[in-house]
Amino acid sequence: MEKREWQGKTGQTWAAEWQRTDRSFGGLTDRLLARIRDAKWTNAVDVGCGAGELTLALARANPRNRITGVDISPDLVSTATGRGEHLANASFVNADAANWQPASGPAPDLVVSRHGVMFFEDPVAAFANIRGFAAEGASLIFSCFRPPSENLIFTEVAAQLPPLDIPPPDPRAPGPFAFADPDYARSVLEGGGWSDVRFEAVDFAMIAGAGDDPVEDALAYWLSIGPAAMRLAEMDDVTRQECIVRIRKLAERNNFDGVVALKGAAWIVSASN
Numbered sequence: 001m002e003k004r005e006w007q008g009k010t011g012q013t014w015a016a017e018w019q020r021t022d023r024s025f026g027g028l029t030d031r032l033l034a035r036i037r038d039a040k041w042t043n044a045v046d047v048g049c050g051a052g053e054l055t056l057a058l059a060r061a062n063p064r065n066r067i068t069g070v071d072i073s074p075d076l077v078s079t080a081t082g083r084g085e086h087l088a089n090a091s092f093v094n095a096d097a098a099n100w101q102p103a104s105g106p107a108p109d110l111v112v113s114r115h116g117v118m119f120f121e122d123p124v125a126a127f128a129n130i131r132g133f134a135a136e137g138a139s140l141i142f143s144c145f146r147p148p149s150e151n152l153i154f155t156e157v158a159a160q161l162p163p164l165d166i167p168p169p170d171p172r173a174p175g176p177f178a179f180a181d182p183d184y185a186r187s188v189l190e191g192g193g194w195s196d197v198r199f200e201a202v203d204f205a206m207i208a209g210a211g212d213d214p215v216e217d218a219l220a221y222w223l224s225i226g227p228a229a230m231r232l233a234e235m236d237d238v239t240r241q242e243c244i245v246r247i248r249k250l251a252e253r254n255n256f257d258g259v260v261a262l263k264g265a266a267w268i269v270s271a272s273n
Helices: 003-007 009-016 018-024 026-036 053-061 074-083 123-133 152-158 182-191 214-224 227-233 237-253
Strands: 043-047 066-071 090-094 110-114 139-145 195-209 259-272
Touching: 003 009, 009 018, 009 074, 018 026, 018 074, 018 195, 018 214, 026 053, 026 110, 026 139, 026 195, 026 259, 043 053, 043 123, 053 066, 053 074, 053 090, 053 110, 066 074, 074 090, 123 182, 152 227, 152 237, 152 259, 182 195, 182 259, 195 214, 214 227, 214 237, 214 259, 227 237
Parallel strands: 043 066, 043 110, 066 090, 110 139
Antiparallel strands: 139 259, 195 259
16 A cells, blocks of 8 residues: 555545544554553654554553654544544654654654554665664554454455456555564564564454444445455446445344454564664
8 A cells, every 4th residue: 555545545534434443443452552551651652643543542541641643644643633632642743654753852762553554665764763763772562464364354355346366466565464474574673673573463353333233334334444445446336236235244244232343363563672
């Protein structure tokens, strides 16, 4: 996924759908926050902060500490800023963390991210830049997806679409699964100067639908966010409607007690400066 997509339509869509996206990652966010609680920090940076869920949660839980969310999408930063206007210790910056430098103040002693670090065009250089502005001894803690085969939220939806007759994409290209291979992710982090790199596997229920009509809610989510949404938007009307019927049935099969959810699989990665 290219940088300009996040600065344009993709960023606009995620900003408009922030409530659904926060809900879908809720189980992972809780695990990430629990892991971050072990860190000692006073000044943090949230890389690829999106609509601000992780930034704001940390700000609420640590009112004496400061946290800055950084994201490349102006629409997501605008949404995050609005959500956090009541929190004096949280702020947001529209910038690319690959080359951003904090304006002033103490160097961050904690760098975090919920699925916001897999899109760098040159990840080694990006993590070297992040290490450069972080304090000596700073902690790095982020989440990223494990392979697509372990993430039913993607494979099951994709299976409802016509197969693609194209070569498989480079698994290390910037995108949701760029750090799925822990050996590769470790090499990137160590190449950027980080040490003591560790991985914790986390499985979570990725919620797609809830509310009064969870099936239709899930369908709306899948039609607006993610790879399937992009493919559906390019289909002719007949094929698109056939796929929508199959996706709706998928939601019905995975509707349990008023919640439509499929398995998500992530790494929580930690490292030290």
